Amino acid sequence: MLKIRNLSLSLGEFSLDGVDLTVADGEYFIIIGPTGAGKTILLETIAGIYTPDSGTIILDGRDITHTDPKDRGIGMVYQDYILFPHLTVEENIGFGLLQRKVDPGRIRDLVSEIADLLGIGHLLERTPGTLSGGEQQRAAIARALVLRPRVLLLDEPLSALDAATRDRLRRELKLVHRATGTTVVHITHHFEDIFALADRVAVMQEGRIAQIGTPDDVFRRPATEFVAAFTGMENIFYGVSRVRDGEATIDLGTITLRTVTAVEGDVCVGIRPEEVIVSREAFESSAINVFSGTVTEIRQNGIFSRVVVDTGLPFVAILTPQSVARLGLTEGKPAYVTFKASAVHVFGR
């Protein structure tokens, strides 16, 4: 277990301010936040690159706040790969084992094993400069994983990749995490990473943790206005997607959505509250998803009203107070929610 208590560090323009978090063994923990929130220096401080001004880092019951990075058993992967350009892929992956004075034959075996797991077994003789971005990031992940770290830190590992490669490597990260059971702390600014990978997520803002919870918690019950504004997606549901003739039906248990996506199987869907239309009667339109339910909550939220309609699943909609009055919406009254297929964002899990 990784426990971080009251960690503070000031490094010029970036800082950490009393960061508290606990990551369980085998957990996939994602940290999200805007640029400059201090995400990278948090990871680098966990890795031991920086010594905090105050606070403690405890890994498996041992205080490692002042332990040398080499003795922490923590692996680090950066967005820009940072493969050593003067070494081959094989030498890069074997670099850490060599430092540990592992027998060369054993290094060769371990390197080819992890390289095969990541699908880069055929690239071992190449130098990093000749590899594609996706291949380089696989090599960087292999280099960290081959040491069987107690915690693997990933600093925006998918951000430098094109969309297709990113999706593929994201799926592989999930498989690798399942296969190795490594505890992962992953920084990102892509929501897809959270829905696809995270057991829990922390939102960082100006060096502080704004909220920690399951993706469901954080997106559906943002603790602060910042988190709400940053995530901006309150209608998060989990279900199973089936695609036929390009159209997908997503079974959410009590209701079934229709949308257009290529993602099949276990999915997470997100619908922004401003894309949900609330009405007293069902009406015919191009919007294909119409569900009847009951208004369970109306709350003034800034210049808008936040209306929750329970259709078996709670849908949050953002309306003007004038619309609420015009429709005569009150808690306990029946209402319909309507949204277009294109308003449904689908994330594979």
Added chain:
Amino acid sequence: MGDAPARRADQAAERIILGWSVVPPNRDAPTRPSAFKALFLVVSFGLVAYMIVVIGGLVVYPPLPALIESLTSPEILFAIKLSLITSVISTAFCVVAAVPVAYSLVRFSFPGRGIVNSIFNIPLALPPLVAGVALLIFYGPSRFGQMLSAAGFDVIYTPLGIIVAQFFVNFPYMVRVTRSAFETINPRYEHVARTLGCTEWGAFRQVTLPLARSGIVAGLVITWAKSIGEFGAVLMLAGATLMKTETLPIALFLNMSTGDLDLAIAASVILIIISVASFAVFEHYSGGQEVF
């Protein structure tokens, strides 16, 4: 078409030797150059021709047999040997000292870093003669100088003085080149190396130094060439004693003073060859980056 690589190499060599950079052709350029372009090009080519004529003229001035005889004279051979020995030693010291200094200036933040940086730059602007006088005072009448002398290290008017003078004047150049080599290396390489099990030393030796290698080699070559050519500071600290502290530039100076033109030109020719060759090597390793 077969000689295209050779032609490219020729052009590259020309660029290095003559120090002008080739501008890629502009397809849209009018066939008749504008007066503006013509004037600027005329000035450029005029000066290039001027430099070639001046330097080349020196090389071809003495008849070839006389030049060869001078080149193999005991005095010039001594000067070559002394120059090589002193410059290699002083360059080695420059490299060993410049690497930690340059690395500190790039990676560590410490109070007064800006001032330290400026102090290391002072000798770049200081006339070597002045540096030489300062060294002369420091190693001569000062208490430190007398202690060194008592311990058997005579710096003044000795070959050791040549090394000291070359080091003092050229060390800042080595720092500059090495610093720019380290600056191009992302510190994350070291961070990753350390999470992979390296000590700070290990990360430096196994990752940073190999990545900085060409920059350091470039600095080493240019520092060595400047050491061989160092005159002012060497003259002040080591004097100009025939066959004792007579490096190539000193040999050039002494023989000019005595009117022995052939020997002076022989020393010059060697210095020209060394500077052209080392500059070519420097350009190769530094990738043409601006350092000075």
